[in-house]
Amino acid sequence: MSNDAISALGANWLQSLSIDIIRYAVFAIATWLVLWVLLAGVLKHRKIRANTPPARHLIGEFLISLRSIAVFSTVGLSMFALERAGHLPGPSLAAQWGAVWGVVSLVLMIIAQDTYFYWTHRVMHRPKLFRTFHRRHHRSHNPSPFTAYSFDIAEAAVNAAFVPLWMILVPTIWPVVGLFMLHQIARNTLGHSGYELFPAGRDGKPLLGWLTSVTHHDLHHEQAGWNYALYFTWWDRMMGTxxxxxxARFAAATRQSRAAVAAEVA
Structure with missing residues (x-):
């Protein structure tokens, strides 16, 4: 490889890294600022746990997340390199299939990642693998928006591997991948936010029961043998996990909010 080619790859990697850091920082910091600072008083009855992680823990999560982002960016750059070398025909093929396929491929990609995440996540909880792959993430016993990317390097690599596998197997245009990335970081930061933001029905159960709520994933950080899913509750319910x-926990988090609103109205 020529020096010019190496320099171009380096420049592209730095550009990709910068975009990924900005995307993470915007969502993680914005979620923290809005929920933990600006609306903390308004949402206090929606806070799942009474205690709050110390500032040094949040800073540590943020710094570890930067390492994970470097892994993601490296994997992303390899996909662009494959396409330029003519070894990834999927994006150009998908561009010929129109906007309808773009929407369908986005939905399928999200569903596929949920399946991929459930099973890889569950495997990483096996005792022989946990220390290498997943221990760092569970040091955030009481999660925050900055927990979203706080991974061991091995876990970051496993998570990053989904997009290349999908792109190789399923023709998908790059803008769809961009929307997919926005969706996953938004759901990740909200899912670790510590505030139950999902609506409840009159019976206290989640109104959108097929989606994982904040309480759903918070329970996984509290008791690691349950709730392995990322976006949807399907796999956990089918597999009994x-x-x-x-x-009951979800109802408690939303019931106290409803009671507080009723008291203020009265």
Missing amino acids: EHPEYF
Whole structure:
């Protein structure tokens, strides 16, 4: 490889890294600022746990996340390099299939990642693998928006591998991948936010029961043997790994909010 080619790859990697850091920082910092600072008083009855992680813990999560982002950016750059070398025809093929396929491929990509995440996540919880792959993430016993990318390097690599696998197997245009990335960081930061933001029905159960709520993933950080899913509750329910107290915990988080609103109105 020529020096010019190496320099171009380096420049592209730095550009990709900068975009990924900005995207993470915008969502993580914005979620923290809005929920933990600006609306902390308004949402205090939606806070899942009474205690809050110390500032040094949040800073540590943010710094570890930068390492994970470097892994993601490196994997992303390799996909662009494959396409330029003519070894990744999927994006150009998908561009010929129109906007409808773009929407369909985005939905399928999100569903596929949920399946990929459930099973890789569950495997990483096996005792022989946990220390290498997943221990760092569970040091955030009480999660924050900055927990979203706080991974061991091995776990970051496993998570990053989904997009290349998908792009190789399923023709998908790059703008769809961009929307997919925005969706996953938004759901990740909100899912670790510590505030139950999802609506409840009159029976206290999640109104959108097929989606993982904040309480759903918070319980996983509290008791690691349950709730492995990322976006949807399907796999946990089919495999019997949804926490038995999930509905009660969710109802408690939303019931106190409804009671507080009723008291203020009265």
